[in-house]
Amino acid sequence: MSKTPTLETLQRLADVVGEKGVIRGAVDQAPYLKEWRGIWTGTTPLILRPQTVEDVSRILAIAHETETTIVPQSGNTGLVGGQIPNDGEVLLSLDRMTRIITVDPIDFTITAEAGATLTSIQDAAEAVDRLFPLSLASEGTCRIGGNLSTNAGGVNVLAYGNARDLCLGLEVVLADGRILNMLKTLRKDNTGYDLKNLFIGAEGTLGIITKATLKLFPRPRRYDTVFAAVPTLEAALCFLAQSKQASGNRVIAFELLPELGIQFTVKHMNTRRALETVSPWYVLLEMADSTEAATETILETALEQSFIIDAVVAQNDAQRRELWALRENMSESQKYEGGSIKHDVAVPVSELPRFIAEASVALENFMPGTRLCCFGHMGDGNMHFNVSQPLGMDKQMYLDQWHKMNRVIHDIVVKHKGSFSAEHGIGVLKREDMARYKSETELDVMRSMKKTLDPKNILNPGRVLP
């Protein structure tokens, strides 16, 4: 239980940002305190909306002095409860720090404040004919500070990496209010310890990210998008390796889709099948800046080798969007099939067939009749291992099994050297998994980092570490 801040402390904090930067009333506070799916709702004595890094610095200096706990919040799109105060913490929102500071097309870099939305960064890059490749469903709302604090992923990670890989420099405010300026646009710099990566993915528990410099890329001029039926998961992996090799490493997406997921999507989402051929699995392959000839050769070889049994290539942008709709609507389509228990997991790419086989059996043993809809980023081993309820079962009774089923699946994930949180992080949702699956040594080093950087435990307390 954290200390309740005194009225004097709250006033000192409010004075930093002025009345325009403070939200006190319950109605105005509500959007900041409710997680968008409604799973978490919080309360806070005060919401602070600083406008500068100096504001953030002064806020944390006061918080450190008075042992006032702080929850930093970016776009409030997180899925693990990390951004919602649950113990009367003061909420620090970055939503007034939204400036794009510089965009340099020759340097292929962009520098922005932490509250800039992901879309605004993509747009600023596009305005100078460059690509910022991070792309997520929530991109219009999520903010780059949150993307970095949670090391966001998405569809194109196999080509461009996670948020971590896209970051060249950071400005961070430490727990005691000191400003750590590591804002660099350098591609090579070996001057001392890499502190930047400690703050990326730390979910605001080690410092507050206030600015970032990010990598940009050439904008692809051409996309080749293929929807293929694959006979087995092993064949899909061969198709992935072959496409990467034969395209000269131009694969930017390789998504796995199961027949059941296609059925759900066609039934509920106003989409149609891409192929008449019915197969247990399909893949959506996309290459950037490849050629028609290369794509043809890849498909011919894949058919010859039986990596795929049928395929269609998008002939125009409308067809490309239609193929992608099958993938993008798959999550939503499950809502119409009753309760769905979800797992955000990853295993080594080559382990996917063994993992899915073993987890499918375990699932049937755990609860007969569940309907597995396992889809997602095969190219980087990250699966949305979503399980729809048995037909006719009571939805709530099914959803009550969420944590128990997670346990069964996560045990198998870890056995296959995988991750029980591939994209979404830990927050408050997966702290127990940290205790169960991480080694005592790893947890101990993580705790020592927390203690060193935030000795009074004021930054997002109770998140990440068990």
Next chain:
Amino acid sequence: MSKTPTLETLQRLADVVGEKGVIRGAVDQAPYLKEWRGIWTGTTPLILRPQTVEDVSRILAIAHETETTIVPQSGNTGLVGGQIPNDGEVLLSLDRMTRIITVDPIDFTITAEAGATLTSIQDAAEAVDRLFPLSLASEGTCRIGGNLSTNAGGVNVLAYGNARDLCLGLEVVLADGRILNMLKTLRKDNTGYDLKNLFIGAEGTLGIITKATLKLFPRPRRYDTVFAAVPTLEAALCFLAQSKQASGNRVIAFELLPELGIQFTVKHMNTRRALETVSPWYVLLEMADSTEAATETILETALEQSFIIDAVVAQNDAQRRELWALRENMSESQKYEGGSIKHDVAVPVSELPRFIAEASVALENFMPGTRLCCFGHMGDGNMHFNVSQPLGMDKQMYLDQWHKMNRVIHDIVVKHKGSFSAEHGIGVLKREDMARYKSETELDVMRSMKKTLDPKNILNPGRVLP
């Protein structure tokens, strides 16, 4: 001054590895104690050559208990004195831990012990038709543990990243002997703090890397290699951006070469000019898995726009090697021109013209008649800013100015938001630069990391931190 270990401690350490794993005599020790250019020579009471991570763990547990200082050594190819005991430390060599553990062409990963040479890793990847892209002049001798501990760079960083970017997982022995197992081949994993990157680039001061899992890539099937004369540095940058865009991000090398460097290389190294056209600057551009047509279009456009004034394209592998010889022999050629004072620096790519202009003026003010041979990795902003002595000057008198000249150039580098150690690290050579150029906050956080992870200061003491 570190504590001299007692004979009893030395015997306990020797017992861990057995007599076969110990080197005591001066003659046998010599190759481990001399830096290859002869700049640093050390002494040690004992060289330990463990064979397993458990050996390393037991050694560090004893060292921790007895406060015995340890210098870890990998291939002994470092350029900043980090790997040579200079205060009677025990030397721990990783040269008997050389196993390639697994290579997985479907997963595009390789796992190896820290003592595996870079060449052995490249070869193991090639044997399964994959590329491990890290490539350095010392690749036959340097070892992957050292490459990671110094975050090695090289020619292809603009396409594939530094050693850090190529690493998916690590096994590290902590200062107290505990084994921190983070050996993963996952592309997505957001489960707690990123500890791995703390040890990468820490030069063995925070822990000893014993195993690593690394990313592999498709092997390029085709290279397009261009040698072009560029009228100005600004034009060279436009050519770089244009090549990246028009090739679909397939530029894997973009090296800058000055006319003076070409003259040195042609004069001393049995090479010939690539072009009759004489220009102040040239670039060597290489693209992987591009096409002849794309290369032609790129060059036509670049000529039209005056980004380049002349160019030649390698028509076969012999011509490709000939063009690369001009680049690869440039460092060596300077030896025949008297003393050369070197700088391993980087600035933001777009700052290169301004940095080089300002540094050239400062150089002439510092010492009239010096001959600047500034060449290297323009594509990632990393320059070998090498300065040959004025004609006729005494060599030693010139070399005595090394540190003073470094200071002048590094001041300008930092003013342009650059790095005073782009590739080689800090070691003992650049500790004073750390004190001069790093903020007190950054140094303080680095010191707190050291204190947390190595409270008795037994791991490579006196390196990295001022």
